[in-house]
Amino acid sequence: MTAELVRGQNHPLPHSRLEIRVTAAAPVLACATLGDNRGTVLGVEWIAHPGSPALPGIEVSRQAAAGLRFHVDLEALPDRAHLVHILLALPEGGGGPARFGATAAPFAAVTSTDGTEIASFTITDLEAESAVVALELYRRQGAWKVRAVGQGYAGGLAELFRDQGLPGAREFAAGIQEAVARHMASAIQAPLTGTQDGVRVRSDRSATATQPGQTAAGSTGAGAAATGAGTTPGTGATPHQLPGTPGPTGPDSQGQQPAAASHGTTGGRVDYTHPRRRTTAPPTPPPAAPPAQPGQASRPVAGDATGWSLEERLYNQVWGMFEDLARATAAYRSAVDFAESRMDQELDRVLSDPRSRIGGTGDAAREAARAKRDQLTGQAREALDRDLAQLAAETEVVEPALPPSYARWDNPVWHAYRVPMDNPMALRLGDLHLPERTDLRIPMLVRLPLERGLWIDSGRSGSEAALMLDEGQLRRLAMDNAVGHAARLLAAYPPGEFTVHVIDAAGSAAASLAPLVGSGVLNQPPATGAGGVSAVLARLTQRVDLVQMAIRGGAADSLPPDLDTAEQLLIVNDFPHGFDDRAVTQLRYLADEGPAVGVHLMMVADREDASAYGPVLDPLWRSLLRITPVADDHLADPWVGHAWTFEPLAMPPGSQILRQVLEQVAEARRAWRR
16 A cells, blocks of 8 residues: 655555656656665765666666656665665756746655556655656665655755765766756656546556557556545645544545546446546646735735646645644654653752752752743743744635535535536545644545545544544544445536445334435445345445456446446445355455545444454554544644544534435436436
């Protein structure tokens, strides 16, 4: 599963032989430096560059190109080499852009030699920089990891090499640029993306996933991105991973999972490239914030991040808000820890002197240490409060501007709902907050199509809020939550682009499922009993098999004309009730293989109910993103170590908005079938 990295985040490397694939909107040149255990580059002989493209264990491209590949063999590196820096720079004097801020964000993917993507990084927030340290491969306790760096240099390669301690950095950088200039006539000018039926798609898939008629972006195209996670935003900021999402997660996360881009019942081409978003620079800048009064922070504007559409800009802005909250809180907690540590050290010094243990001297020293602690903590809190106030103001502006798939159910956008014409970019699962300010909540967005399934935990052992409810109440809330997500997905996709299946083996979720059943948005009634479970799983398993074979064989046109190539969501209630061993095996198969061909899983289950299966189901639970029907602080953020509290989306009491929206969806689906 791909990890989508953000600045500072690391990820283990399971293989020693790797490819690092880079895509950019303009030709870039590739370099790599080796460092010792202190990170020092010992000389020019430890640098691979277009004029000298090979070192033991690493090889770079001789040409400046929009698509580059680095070949790395970690076992072949010199024994003294403990890290590898992957460098990108813009060629000088070739008529191309002079700074990365004038192009779309470069994208780097670390893959195994068979093309399996391990980690990816979109290098955002570059402006005047013309050279950047993209990634760092480093050895720690005998194991190798990759870290997303994204450190840019406005002075280009000369400044970068000088920062790495290389003597004669300016002359050496000039020599590299001259070597590249000799090859510029044959530089690969391929675009970052290909085009299929008017839809831009990444050209960095393996050959087996390329559909007939697909336009390649060049023979050195980059590896696919993810998410979320494994998802690669088209442009704009890619924040650090949303907690709980694969390698954002993110609230993102983020290999990359596909989505059907062209559907129908005529057996036509199926494009499962994800995401279906442009990846070149936006044609127009986002709206500028109104000028602020002197001494005041600028007023926030909805959609002020980069992106081709308002939806994409809002997505990137929400991610940026999440990053800002994570960073501000991490800085505050670090400052508090420092103040406490400093006070402890000063008190230890006082107590270590026998003369100061008694009398007024010792008391004064202790009071001074505590006063300094309080001063530092107060300063940190003031800084945090300023940041939180700015974020709160931004949420007040952003929330009303969100599209339906991002919005809470009480957002007025649902009352103005219209059936969409394009597939959505992301889905809001709930809100995230931290204890420093619980009323400041950031939308938890996951990219669509879902890279991994969802598990709505109906067990009572997860949190204090769950323990306050009886088993029946919690299961009903969990199923209501699942229905809400399914309704949101159906409403966010155009007619015929999304299909929902339900397995309710015991028939216990009839009340929760009433909005879906009554509106007629389900193609089939909820499956009950062991026979119903078997039929649904067999149908979806067959679909996965057929589409996989069609894609691998490049024969999507041969799919049966009656095959539903829309994205599929399977809701399973009260697992494992009604499941035998064969059904469990099929469910695990769908969880593992389904997302790659547009089949997604949503489990509503208490893990304890399936305890009889023992550890055989552990991979299934780990493959799913766990969310809860009640507030719970189970989402761990590996980037800064926060435990985020997840707050599920709730329907306003007495609201009929769900019924009204589903009726519009059902009417649009009926019209589409006619």
